[in-house]
Amino acid sequence: xxxxxxxxxxxxxxGKHPERTGRDLFAEAGxxxxxxxxxxxxxxxxxxxxxxxxxxxxxQGHQGPLMAEAxxxxxxxxxxxxxxxxxxxxxxxxxxxxxNGEAEVVVVGGAERMTNIGTxxxxxxxxxxxDDLYEVRAGMTFPGAYALMARSYFDQYGGSREDxxxxxxxxxxxxxxxxxxxxxxxxxxxxxxxxxxxxxxxxLYDSCPITDGAAAAVLTTAEYAADHGLDAPVAVTGTGQxxxxxxxxxxxxxxxxxxxxxxxxxxxxxxxxxPDDVDVAEVHDCFTIAEVLAIESLGLYERGEGIHAATNxxxxxxxxxxxxxxxxxKAKGHPVGATGVAQLxxxxxxxxxxxxxxxxxxxxxxxxxxNAGGTVASTTVHVLxxxx
Amino acid sequence: xxxxxxxxxxxxxxxxxxxxxxxxxxxxxxxxxLPPRRVCPECGxxxxxxxxxxxxxxxxxxxxxxxxxPQFEDDAPYVTAIADFGPVSxxxxxxxxxxxxxxxxxxxxxxxxxxxxxxxxxxxxxxR
Numbered sequence: 001x002x003x004x005x006x007x008x009x010x011x012x013x014x015g016k017h018p019e020r021t022g023r024d025l026f027a028e029a030g031x032x033x034x035x036x037x038x039x040x041x042x043x044x045x046x047x048x049x050x051x052x053x054x055x056x057x058x059x060q061g062h063q064g065p066l067m068a069e070a071x072x073x074x075x076x077x078x079x080x081x082x083x084x085x086x087x088x089x090x091x092x093x094x095x096x097x098x099x100n101g102e103a104e105v106v107v108v109g110g111a112e113r114m115t116n117i118g119t120x121x122x123x124x125x126x127x128x129x130x131d132d133l134y135e136v137r138a139g140m141t142f143p144g145a146y147a148l149m150a151r152s153y154f155d156q157y158g159g160s161r162e163d164x165x166x167x168x169x170x171x172x173x174x175x176x177x178x179x180x181x182x183x184x185x186x187x188x189x190x191x192x193x194x195x196x197x198x199x200x201x202x203x204l205y206d207s208c209p210i211t212d213g214a215a216a217a218v219l220t221t222a223e224y225a226a227d228h229g230l231d232a233p234v235a236v237t238g239t240g241q242x243x244x245x246x247x248x249x250x251x252x253x254x255x256x257x258x259x260x261x262x263x264x265x266x267x268x269x270x271x272x273x274x275p276d277d278v279d280v281a282e283v284h285d286c287f288t289i290a291e292v293l294a295i296e297s298l299g300l301y302e303r304g305e306g307i308h309a310a311t312n313x314x315x316x317x318x319x320x321x322x323x324x325x326x327x328x329x330k331a332k333g334h335p336v337g338a339t340g341v342a343q344l345x346x347x348x349x350x351x352x353x354x355x356x357x358x359x360x361x362x363x364x365x366x367x368x369x370x371n372a373g374g375t376v377a378s379t380t381v382h383v384l385x386x387x388x
Numbered sequence: 389x390x391x392x393x394x395x396x397x398x399x400x401x402x403x404x405x406x407x408x409x410x411x412x413x414x415x416x417x418x419x420x421x422l423p424p425r426r427v428c429p430e431c432g433x434x435x436x437x438x439x440x441x442x443x444x445x446x447x448x449x450x451x452x453x454x455x456x457x458p459q460f461e462d463d464a465p466y467v468t469a470i471a472d473f474g475p476v477s478x479x480x481x482x483x484x485x486x487x488x489x490x491x492x493x494x495x496x497x498x499x500x501x502x503x504x505x506x507x508x509x510x511x512x513x514x515x516r
Contacts, residue, residue, distance in 0.1 A: 124457040133398045138479040139460050139468040147451035200452040249470050249477040
C-alpha cells in the first residue's frame with residue numbers, strides 16, 4: 001500500500017470566538033476540507049478527531065460521533081486525546097489505517113473551544129496535561145513548565161531572552177499574510193523583551209495565545225485519489241510518535257525532548273529521508289523555547305545550537321530552512337486539539353504552492369510537522385512529500 | 389459535604405515529609421521515584437523499596453509564576469522549582485527567600501506547607 005494523500009484541508013479562522021460551539025467550529029473546517037478534496041461524504045470510512053479539554057470548556061465528552069454528524073458523515077468516529085498532540089495522534093492512526101488497507105478515506109481533524117471560559121480557567125484546564133499530584137499541586141502552570149525548561153536550557157547551553165524574542169518576532173512576521181491567524185501584528189525584539197512576565201524567564205510574547213478554532217483534512221489512499229481523479233499531490237510519507245515520563249522531575253534532562261527525538265527518527269526512517277532533506281517545518285512553538293527544543297529534536301540543529309537559528313535569520317522565510325511559515329502556534333494561535341491537523345494542512349499547502357508563504361520554498365518537496373503534547377511527553381512527527 | 393478521599397500513597401508521602409520521615413522508592417538498579425510506583429519505568433524492576441529521602445537538594449531550575457491558575461491566585465507571584473535530591477528530583481514551591489534571589493544550585497530542604505489560596509497542602513522548599 002502506498003503513502004496516503006492529503007486530498008483536501010480546511011481551517012477556521014483561529015482567534016477569540018467564545019460564542020461559537022465546538023461542533024460549529026469543526027463543521028466549518030470539516031466541510032471546507034471535504035469540499036476541497038472532492039470526496040463524497042459517503043466514501044468516508046472513519047473520522048479521527050482530536051480534542052483536549054471539551055469536558056472542562058464545553059461540558060461535552062464523547063465528541064467523536066457529535067463531530068461526524070456535524071460534517072454530515074455517517075462513519076465510525078473516535079476522539080483522540082494526547083494533550084496538545086491530540087490531532088497529531090489522530091493523523092498517525094489514519095495514516096496507518098490507510099496504509100494497512102483498513103480504510104480508503106479518513107477525515108482527520110480537531111477542534112477546541114477555550115476562550116469562553118476565560119484566561120484563568122483555560123490556564124487551569126491546560127495545566128491538567130501535567131502531573132496533577134507532583135506538578136500542578138506545586139503550582140506548575142503550562143507557561144511555568146516551559147519556563148523551567150527554558151531556564152535549564154540557558155543554564156546548560158547558553159542563549160538569552162533576546163534569542164527567544166527573535167523567534168516571536170519571526171513567527172509574528174510570518175503570520176501577517178495568514179488570514180487564519182489569531183494575531184496579525186508585527187512586533188520588535190524590544191516589544192517582546194519588555195512585555196509583562198508570565199513565568200520567568202518567559203513573557204507574554206513568548207507564549208501562544210488562548211484560541212478557539214478547528215482544522216480538518218481528508219486523507220485517502222493513493223489508489224483512491226488516482227481512481228477518483230483527485231488533485232492530491234502531497235503524500236504523508238512518514239509517521240512517528242514518541243513518549244516520555246509525564247512529570248519533568250522524572251526526566252534526566254530538562255532541556256531536551258527525547259519523545260520528539262524518537263518520533264522524528266521513526267518518521268524519517270519511515271519516509272526514507274533525513275533532516276538534511278527537509279525544506280520546511282511546522283513545529284509546536286506553544287512557547288518560544290519549544291521551537292528551539294523542536295528543531296533540535298528534529299535533527300535540524302545540534303543540541304545547544306537551535307537557540308541561535310532565529311537570531312541568525314536561518315529559520316525565517318528568507319532563510320535556508322523556514323520554520324513555522326504559518327506564524328506557528330505563537331501567532332496563528334493554538335486551539336489545542338486542532339493544532340496537529342492545522343500544521344499538517346499548512347505543510348501540505350506550502351508544498352502544493354497554495355499557502356500565502358509558499359514562495360519561501362518555491363522548490364520545496366519535503367516538509368515535516370512536529371506536534372507535541374504536554375511538556376513533550378507525547379510527540380508526533382509526520383513527513384510530507386510532493387508526489388505528482 | 390463529603391470529605392474528599394485522600395490520594396493514596398501521595399498523601400501518605402506528604403504525611404511522611406511532614407513527620408520529617410521523607411522517603412523515595414528505589415528499584416534494584418538504583419533508579420529513584422516518588423510514590424505510588426509498582427514498577428520502575430526505567431528498567432522494569434518490580435523490586436521496589438522505600439529509602440530515606442536525602443536531607444537536602446539542589447535547585448536545578450526555577451520560575452517565578454505571575455499568571456496563576458485560580459487555585460494559586462493569592463499565592464502569585466510564587467516560585468516553582470525542581471530540586472535534585474540525588475536519587476530523585478522533586479517539584480515544589482520555594483519559600484523563605486525573595487523570588488529575585490532564588491538561584492540555580494541553591495541548597496534547599498523539603499517540607500509541607502499550605503497554599504495561600506486554598507489552604508491545601510503543598511511541597512515547599514526552604515533554603516538550607
